[in-house]
Amino acid sequence: MDNIKLLENNSIDFDETILTKEYTSTPSISEFTNDHKSAVLTCIVSGMLLTMPNEARAIEIPRFIASTDNPLVYWENYKRNIDDPISDFLYDVNCIASKKHTKKEIIKEILSFKTLNNNWDGYGAIPLEIESASNAILLIDLLGESIFCSVNEIYPNPNGTISLKWNNASDETLSMEVGNNTLSYYISLSNSKPLFFNNIEINAKEAEKISKYIQML
Amino acid sequence: MLKRLKRFLNIFKCCRIKPGLLPNQIEDSEKIARSIYSPINVSKDEKSIKANTFKPPAGSEDLSVNRLDYTTLDFCKKGAKKGENPQSKRNYFGIGLLTAKDIRDSDCYIIYSPILKPKKERNLFHSDIKLGFKTIKGQQLPAEIQYKVDQLVIKTRLYKDHNPYSEKWNGPEI
Numbered sequence: 001m002d003n004i005k006l007l008e009n010n011s012i013d014f015d016e017t018i019l020t021k022e023y024t025s026t027p028s029i030s031e032f033t034n035d036h037k038s039a040v041l042t043c044i045v046s047g048m049l050l051t052m053p054n055e056a057r058a059i060e061i062p063r064f065i066a067s068t069d070n071p072l073v074y075w076e077n078y079k080r081n082i083d084d085p086i087s088d089f090l091y092d093v094n095c096i097a098s099k100k101h102t103k104k105e106i107i108k109e110i111l112s113f114k115t116l117n118n119n120w121d122g123y124g125a126i127p128l129e130i131e132s133a134s135n136a137i138l139l140i141d142l143l144g145e146s147i148f149c150s151v152n153e154i155y156p157n158p159n160g161t162i163s164l165k166w167n168n169a170s171d172e173t174l175s176m177e178v179g180n181n182t183l184s185y186y187i188s189l190s191n192s193k194p195l196f197f198n199n200i201e202i203n204a205k206e207a208e209k210i211s212k213y214i215q216m217l
Numbered sequence: 218m219l220k221r222l223k224r225f226l227n228i229f230k231c232c233r234i235k236p237g238l239l240p241n242q243i244e245d246s247e248k249i250a251r252s253i254y255s256p257i258n259v260s261k262d263e264k265s266i267k268a269n270t271f272k273p274p275a276g277s278e279d280l281s282v283n284r285l286d287y288t289t290l291d292f293c294k295k296g297a298k299k300g301e302n303p304q305s306k307r308n309y310f311g312i313g314l315l316t317a318k319d320i321r322d323s324d325c326y327i328i329y330s331p332i333l334k335p336k337k338e339r340n341l342f343h344s345d346i347k348l349g350f351k352t353i354k355g356q357q358l359p360a361e362i363q364y365k366v367d368q369l370v371i372k373t374r375l376y377k378d379h380n381p382y383s384e385k386w387n388g389p390e391i
Binding site for chain 1: 254257260267268269272273274275277281299300301302304305306307352353354355356357358359360361363364367
């Protein structure tokens with residue numbers, strides 16, 4: 001609702017003549033964009049405002065003060081005040097676009113694995129262990145909803161653990177199995193050998209590392 | 218003299234193949250079938266399988282498969298349907314197909330392990346894929362083994378049975 005009010009209050013100059021312009025043939029995207037600059041801009045801005053959740057919109061407007069002649073300091077300031085915030089902002093927007101599940105959906109799915117019967121695979125499998133389930137839920141909070149919820153696959157294993165998998169269109173993968181006490185994962189990126197991490201404690205420090213790997217996908 | 222002869226013949230006893238059994242050696246080109254269940258083993262778009270298809274229960278490293286070159290898809294389906302458990306998200310879906318070479322290339326191995334007893338569950342085509350690591354209850358697999366399992370998943374071709382309720386195979390020709 002706030003977004004709509006904000007849009008109503010926005011006063012973007014609008015050239016009404018563009019509405020009456022007739023095209024002899026179907027215009028190309030660039031031709032159309034040139035003619036309708038302000039309208040296209042309005043659409044982009046309003047689209048972003050309407051689709052972004054609060055955490056992504058809460059980004060501070062970058063402030064850049066070029067009060068130095070030293071190019072290194074200048075570059076540092078630029079990176080800190082302009083480049084990094086914009087990269088973070090774009091990552092947030094991409095996360096939202098690629099977000100496949102909500103936190104509620106994922107927790108619901110994790111808990112559903114607890115209701116599996118003994119021998120659910122016909123070969124003696126056990127239901128998801130309570131500790132493994134709670135570790136997986138803890139991981140959602142540690143990684144942050146926007147990163148965790150881009151998970152591609154989530155499934156129980158016959159020995160009571162739970163697996164999570166993130167991948168991208170280039171088949172780069174981060175595959176993780178969460179157990180009762182620790183987790184193990186590997187990351188496989190194009191043109192490089194997979195990296196293996198075993199018996200990792202589930203805490204904020206490790207979650208930050210994992211989060212960086214997921215962002216690389 | 219007779220005793221000696223008997224002892225000599227006993228040496229070859231272990232090499233005798235029981236009638237009906239298949240050769241112990243599994244050729245690289247042999248087709249190996251693993252039963253697939255839905256939704257527990259299958260992705261939402263039903264185009265790929267999840268890695269839990271190739272994860273053994275606690276205390277085991279074996280994954281049951283059938284040697285398809287010596288049997289039929291109808292036989293595989295019959296066996297797979299016995300393992301259905303709809304209450305546990307386990308409905309028969311189809312089969313996952315690999316070659317013995319795919320298994321060996323994934324750093325796993327396969328052994329022939331016919332089931333002879335009880336007679337009701339007799340399966341002369343049964344084999345086991347061995348991961349080389351025994352799973353432990355509540356303890357995650359080492360990352361290297363997870364990678365191995367994922368390699369098996371990548372190499373597996375999924376074939377859906379379009380009528381899972383019938384007794385005969387209703388999927389594509391393999």
